[in-house]
Amino acid sequence: MKYSYLIMVCIAFAKANSQQTPPQLTGPQLLEKAIAYHDPKGNWSRFADSLEILTTSPDMEDRTSNIKINLPAKSFELVSKRGDIVNEYTVLKDSVVTAAKMDLSQMDTTFVMGKEDFKRAVFMRDYYTYLYGLPMKLKDKGTVISYEVERKMWKEKEYLVLRADYDPSVGSDIWFFYFDPETYRMEAYQFYKQKEPRVKDPKSGEYILLSEEYKTNGIKMPKVRKWYYNKNDKYLATDTIVD
Structure with a gap:
């Protein structure tokens, strides 16, 4: 009887312990x-791939963004199209940055953008790699x-x-x-x-x-x-x- 009682106590303790809330x-x-x-x-640190992202909004035309992220090469490319306007950004190791804008309604006229647009290229790289790299x-x-x-x-x-x-x-x-x-x-x-x-x-x-x-x-x-x-x-x- 003594050993039976001890066994019952051990079982009850183990059961109660298993029902406790897991540690926070x-x-x-x-x-x-x-x-x-x-x-x-x-694999995130070795990520090298392309993503196509469709953005829909009740207040604007749809936008398609084609993104190339290569983390080992520290390169980023973005081509986004909304209506007739195409924006292109390229960032390579923070030193080579290009930005261009095309209006397809005007015979594919290309506009090379200025200093603020280059800053935006870096911003877009950081934006996309942050959101699509979460939670890493x-x-x-x-x-x-x-x-x-x-x-x-x-x-x-x-x-x-x-x-x-x-x-x-x-x-x-x-x-x-x-x-x-x-x-x-x-x-x-x-x-x-x-x-x-x-x-x-x-x-x-x-x-x-x-x-x-x-x-x-x-x-x-x-x-x-x-x-x-x-x-x-x-x-x-x-x-x-x-x-």
Whole structure:
């Protein structure tokens, strides 16, 4: 009887222990699990491929963007077309930058653009490699990942929410990333301007809902991105990777 009692106690303890809530993940731990889902073989640093992105918006003509990203070669090319206007940007190792604009309605006239357009070429490179490199890009230098992870109900679903701030030399927005608590798949993100240091302005910024998946180079990218204003949930546009 004595041994039977001890066995029963051990079983009860093991059962109770197994039913306890799992330990809360830290921010860095959540990020590692999210990267393991989206880039299980660590291929992002070797990414070299092309993407075609269709942007639709209720207020503008559709835009098609053809992008070539080659991270080992540090090169980026973008050709975007909206109506009769074509914009071309090329960036190579931050030193060779070209920008051109064509109006197809005027006999393919080409306009070589100026200094500000060259800056925009670098901006477009950083924009596309950031968004399509998430969540892996959250490991970049200058990104400050919060240690705390928030468990939050949002859009009728529970998420694990990771906050990212940035060194002033990198950026000034405050970002929040929403991950499925079971798979660690990234399903949304949003950003805010700073009202004061490290305090978000709730009337600023946008949120982006992610759906479907596009697989390339062993990486699972969100295929569809739908953009909305934070302040009033107004729909802005949808970006879709074209197969």
